Amino acid sequence: MDVLMQTLKIGINEKLYIKDPESSSLGKKIVEESILLIDEIGFEHFTFKKLGARINSNESSIYRYFENKHKLLLYLASWYWGWMEYRMVFDTNGISDPVEKLSKAIEVLTQNVEEDNAFSHINEVVLNKIIINEYSNSYLVKELNDEDKNGYFIVCKRLVSRLSEMIVAVDKTYAYPLSLASTILEGTLHQYFLKEHFPMLTNCNETVTPTHFFTDLIFRTLNLNVNG
Amino acid sequence: MDVLMQTLKIGINEKLYIKDPESSSLGKKIVEESILLIDEIGFEHFTFKKLGARINSNESSIYRYFENKHKLLLYLASWYWGWMEYRMVFDTNGISDPVEKLSKAIEVLTQNVEEDNAFSHINEVVLNKIIINEYSNSYLVKELNDEDKNGYFIVCKRLVSRLSEMIVAVDKTYAYPLSLASTILEGTLHQYFLKEHFPMLTNCNETVTPTHFFTDLIFRTLNLNVNG
DNA sequence: GCAAAAATAATAGTATTACTATCAATATTC
DNA sequence: GAATATTGATAGTAATACTATTATTTTTGC
Numbered sequence: 001m002d003v004l005m006q007t008l009k010i011g012i013n014e015k016l017y018i019k020d021p022e023s024s025s026l027g028k029k030i031v032e033e034s035i036l037l038i039d040e041i042g043f044e045h046f047t048f049k050k051l052g053a054r055i056n057s058n059e060s061s062i063y064r065y066f067e068n069k070h071k072l073l074l075y076l077a078s079w080y081w082g083w084m085e086y087r088m089v090f091d092t093n094g095i096s097d098p099v100e101k102l103s104k105a106i107e108v109l110t111q112n113v114e115e116d117n118a119f120s121h122i123n124e125v126v127l128n129k130i131i132i133n134e135y136s137n138s139y140l141v142k143e144l145n146d147e148d149k150n151g152y153f154i155v156c157k158r159l160v161s162r163l164s165e166m167i168v169a170v171d172k173t174y175a176y177p178l179s180l181a182s183t184i185l186e187g188t189l190h191q192y193f194l195k196e197h198f199p200m201l202t203n204c205n206e207t208v209t210p211t212h213f214f215t216d217l218i219f220r221t222l223n224l225n226v227n228g
Numbered sequence: 229m230d231v232l233m234q235t236l237k238i239g240i241n242e243k244l245y246i247k248d249p250e251s252s253s254l255g256k257k258i259v260e261e262s263i264l265l266i267d268e269i270g271f272e273h274f275t276f277k278k279l280g281a282r283i284n285s286n287e288s289s290i291y292r293y294f295e296n297k298h299k300l301l302l303y304l305a306s307w308y309w310g311w312m313e314y315r316m317v318f319d320t321n322g323i324s325d326p327v328e329k330l331s332k333a334i335e336v337l338t339q340n341v342e343e344d345n346a347f348s349h350i351n352e353v354v355l356n357k358i359i360i361n362e363y364s365n366s367y368l369v370k371e372l373n374d375e376d377k378n379g380y381f382i383v384c385k386r387l388v389s390r391l392s393e394m395i396v397a398v399d400k401t402y403a404y405p406l407s408l409a410s411t412i413l414e415g416t417l418h419q420y421f422l423k424e425h426f427p428m429l430t431n432c433n434e435t436v437t438p439t440h441f442f443t444d445l446i447f448r449t450l451n452l453n454v455n456g
Numbered sequence: 457g458c459a460a461a462a463a464t465a466a467t468a469g470t471a472t473t474a475c476t477a478t479c480a481a482t483a484t485t486c
Numbered sequence: 487g488a489a490t491a492t493t494g495a496t497a498g499t500a501a502t503a504c505t506a507t508t509a510t511t512t513t514t515g516c
Binding site for chain 1: 269270272273364365367377381384385388389403404405406407408409410411414415418419422425426428429430431432436438440441444445448449451
């Protein structure tokens with residue numbers, strides 16, 4: 001990432017926070033350390049009290065940024081998908097061949113996540129671990145009404161439709177571009193999860209990556225030659 | 229289901245319960261009504277106290293069957309996958325053509341769930357809804373040690389490897405049979421979830437089913453003619 | 457049909473969670 | 487330097503996720 005990018009900010013639905021955590025150093029610390037703490041003890045055991053103790057702040061101060069821990073997880077997930085979208089768009093921008101473009105998009109979306117220094121208070125590698133392990137905790141929620149859901153998951157929706165459009169650009173006759181796109185995104189998280197926790201349920205390992213599997217899958221499905 | 233089947237029982241890892249719920253009428257009622265209550269209020273808000281009130285029994289009595297609500301969900305998930313496995317084996321048994329066999333297996337695993345009268349105290353339709361909405365709550369758990377995990381998820385593992393073998397039988401050269409099998413199972417749940425909650429992220433709807441999508445996907449991937 | 461054993465119910469109690477409310481102490485800014 | 491905003495400390499509440507104890511009911515073995 002070059003210097004131009006140092007003021008980049010991933011836009012997040014304002015309903016997800018009470019006070020924008022990007023607007024103060026306490027807010028950034030809340031986001032930064034919540035990622036690490038959720039990774040360490042799991043979302044279920046994560047509490048604002050524990051986070052407060054960890055950052056030498058107070059439970060009540062954290063509540064002034066986020067309504068509850070669930071909204072905080074939604075915030076982190078939103079950030080993650082916004083970041084993925086930005087990288088996908090950035091890395092495929094300028095590629096005119098639709099096949100090459102789709103191939104690159106799949107690569108960005110399925111490859112192992114690495115640190116991005118453009119966002120110093122967020123550890124993308126650990127955030128990725130959280131998303132793999134806890135993402136479904138964020139959307140499996142009876143509480144959310146439909147209006148809110150649409151707001152919270154708009155990033156995800158945009159990412160799926162972008163990918164779906166790239167699929168259509170490669171094969172106009174394919175009947176299930178949205179389903180294929182959402183399967184790739186969810187399936188990638190799942191393959192990484194299995195690789196870590198139930199390796200006998202996947203062919204992914206140190207040498208075979210989810211990128212190999214999904215690139216092959218997409219190219220076979222859309223009747224293209226594999227050039228992954 | 230014919231009369232022969234009336235004594236069928238889906239085998240479940242004994243570590244998942246303290247006292248076998250199939251062994252008493254209270255136990256069966258716990259299982260039966262927990263499915264309905266989890267569906268109604270969501271797993272997060274489900275408590276043994278509420279369940280006790282609903283079945284006119286006592287919180288403490290339920291604790292004698294299940295250690296906690298999480299183990300109960302694992303029990304239900306185990307039952308579900310055991311039941312899916314049994315139906316898949318049953319319905320594909322005797323089909324000798326590998327392509328036809330795989331096709332039938334995909335159909336059983338991806339189609340809309342219907343009531344199975346062989347198991348009177350379990351509402352399979354509602355159980356399926358729970359699995360779609362709450363399944364990942366069961367395996368996203370830092371608590372489980374590896375030994376236990378292997379015990380709890382053995383059914384799932386068996387189902388994935390059976391499906392994977394059917395894939396290999398159709399195409400010995402395909403490099404990712406396990407990943408494809410696990411993607412189908414998880415992906416099916418996800419497509420049903422999207423169809424219900426985020427219809428703009430999937431092509432599945434009233435007429436296009438996950439069975440269509442996945443049958444097409446598998447047959448294209450394994451270079452076969454679609455005959456779904 | 458009755459005693460012993462097992463299962464269930466009722467009640468109480470504890471530590472933790474997920475907050476809300478209030479007020480005091482610090483920073484910030486104008 | 488006063489006014490304002492932010493953060494911290496403390497207390498309090500209702501609900502959750504249990505455990506323990508004892509009472510009551512049901513089952514079973516003879």
